[in-house]
Amino acid sequence: MNKIITISREFGSGGREFGRRMSEILGIEYYDKEIISKIAEKADLSEGYVKEVVEKRPMPLFPMTIGATFAAVGVYYPLMVEESVYTAQTEVLHELAEESSCIIVGRCADYILREKNPFRMFIYADMPSRVERCMKRSSPDEHFSEKEMKKKIKNVDESRAKYYDFYTGRKWGDRQNYDVCVNTTGKDIKLLAEVYSRMLQDYNSK
Amino acid sequence: MNKIITISREFGSGGREFGRRMSEILGIEYYDKEIISKIAEKADLSEGYVKEVVEKRPMPLFPMTIGATFAAVGVYYPLMVEESVYTAQTEVLHELAEESSCIIVGRCADYILREKNPFRMFIYADMPSRVERCMKRSSPDEHFSEKEMKKKIKNVDESRAKYYDFYTGRKWGDRQNYDVCVNTTGKDIKLLAEVYSRMLQDYNSK
Numbered sequence: 001m002n003k004i005i006t007i008s009r010e011f012g013s014g015g016r017e018f019g020r021r022m023s024e025i026l027g028i029e030y031y032d033k034e035i036i037s038k039i040a041e042k043a044d045l046s047e048g049y050v051k052e053v054v055e056k057r058p059m060p061l062f063p064m065t066i067g068a069t070f071a072a073v074g075v076y077y078p079l080m081v082e083e084s085v086y087t088a089q090t091e092v093l094h095e096l097a098e099e100s101s102c103i104i105v106g107r108c109a110d111y112i113l114r115e116k117n118p119f120r121m122f123i124y125a126d127m128p129s130r131v132e133r134c135m136k137r138s139s140p141d142e143h144f145s146e147k148e149m150k151k152k153i154k155n156v157d158e159s160r161a162k163y164y165d166f167y168t169g170r171k172w173g174d175r176q177n178y179d180v181c182v183n184t185t186g187k188d189i190k191l192l193a194e195v196y197s198r199m200l201q202d203y204n205s206k
Numbered sequence: 207m208n209k210i211i212t213i214s215r216e217f218g219s220g221g222r223e224f225g226r227r228m229s230e231i232l233g234i235e236y237y238d239k240e241i242i243s244k245i246a247e248k249a250d251l252s253e254g255y256v257k258e259v260v261e262k263r264p265m266p267l268f269p270m271t272i273g274a275t276f277a278a279v280g281v282y283y284p285l286m287v288e289e290s291v292y293t294a295q296t297e298v299l300h301e302l303a304e305e306s307s308c309i310i311v312g313r314c315a316d317y318i319l320r321e322k323n324p325f326r327m328f329i330y331a332d333m334p335s336r337v338e339r340c341m342k343r344s345s346p347d348e349h350f351s352e353k354e355m356k357k358k359i360k361n362v363d364e365s366r367a368k369y370y371d372f373y374t375g376r377k378w379g380d381r382q383n384y385d386v387c388v389n390t391t392g393k394d395i396k397l398l399a400e401v402y403s404r405m406l407q408d409y410n411s412k
Contacts, residue, residue, distance in 0.1 A: 124381055124382075175387050176330075176389070178387075178389060180389065182385075183381065183384060183385050185382075194408075195405050195408045198408055199401050199402065199404065202401045202404055203401045206400075
């Protein structure tokens with residue numbers, strides 16, 4: 001049976017690098033941004049549009065199951081699109097999980113693939129180290145002050161939390177949703193990825 | 207330099223067994239209940255009394271530093287005793303950390319020994335599995351219903367949180383205070399202790 005590892009992460013915690021490095025060490029597939037293209041293809045929408053939908057907060061007024069009914073009268077079209085994106089996302093994740101062992105970053109994969117018993121990781125760090133990491137990797141034409149970067153980090157996390165909470169009925173970042181939560185503050189991500197990869201190999205071999 | 211591992215844990219999560227097993231695998235000292243006797247000796251109080259002090263919630267009206275002043279007039283004697291217990295606790299933990307590499311369960315050790323850069327673990331589990339674990343290990347003369355056990359678990363955690371928050375100014379269970387948080391729900395503690403011990407050996411050898 002394929003081994004699925006899902007990674008949820010605070011923005012700027014290095015969760016994406018952690019996941020990518022683990023996939024290299026474990027020799028398994030790694031899915032992150034490429035999921036967006038797959039969703040776009042399936043939902044017959046542009047990549048840019050899907051990206052926008054999954055990165056903004058969902059409309060919080062109704063639980064998603066009500067959307068379709070109202071959408072019939074045309075008022076809740078955005079929610080209907082959000083729903084079709086989420087449906088495509090669910091299908092894409094199931095297909096990927098069926099194909100081979102893999103690491104999936106974000107996209108509510110811990111919840112969507114819950115019946116496949118994934119190993120669910122949550123990667124986090126304190127705010128100063130997240131700000132530092134984001135400042136380092138920001139492109140030269142971005143001119144964020146530390147204060148602005150902190151605000152951006154908070155906004156991204158808030159959107160992720162709202163999206164996750166809305167579709168899963170769970171609370172993003174609540175430790176109960178994960179098998180392990182790893183703090184990257186002051187740590188070398190490469191080293192962390194190495195030791196946790198071996199830990200997982202060890203765990204799966206028993 | 208001695209390697210210190212601190213373990214904070216939700217009541218019933220198996221954190222104590224996890225710590226004990228890790229200490230056996232790693233071949234290092236393990237301190238849990240024995241810290242109480244050491245504190246009692248240092249503070250010149252009975253073990254039973256120290257146990258009572260560290261297991262009940264501290265008086266929340268004043269920050270601990272105010273206690274001694276008021277205690278002079280005899281009104282805040284209990285708080286003065288709490289303070290002397292906490293002082294003895296601090297000394298005992300520093301002595302143990304100086305002696306040899308070790309695993310310390312509870313006692314705000316992650317905070318008290320923060321300058322020794324301990325590896326800080328938080329062990330948790332969902333409520334049903336904690337209730338199940340506690341029901342199994344309760345002595346035959348205890349007759350807790352599941353509902354009563356759940357209440358007991360919540361009470362113990364609340365006391366631990368209040369004690370920790372009061373003395374450290376941090377929030378017990380907040381992931382930022384730990385290097386890793388491990389969910390024991392549905393897992394074999396023996397296996398978890400094995401794989402995390404190796405992970406730590408691996409981590410420390412780099």
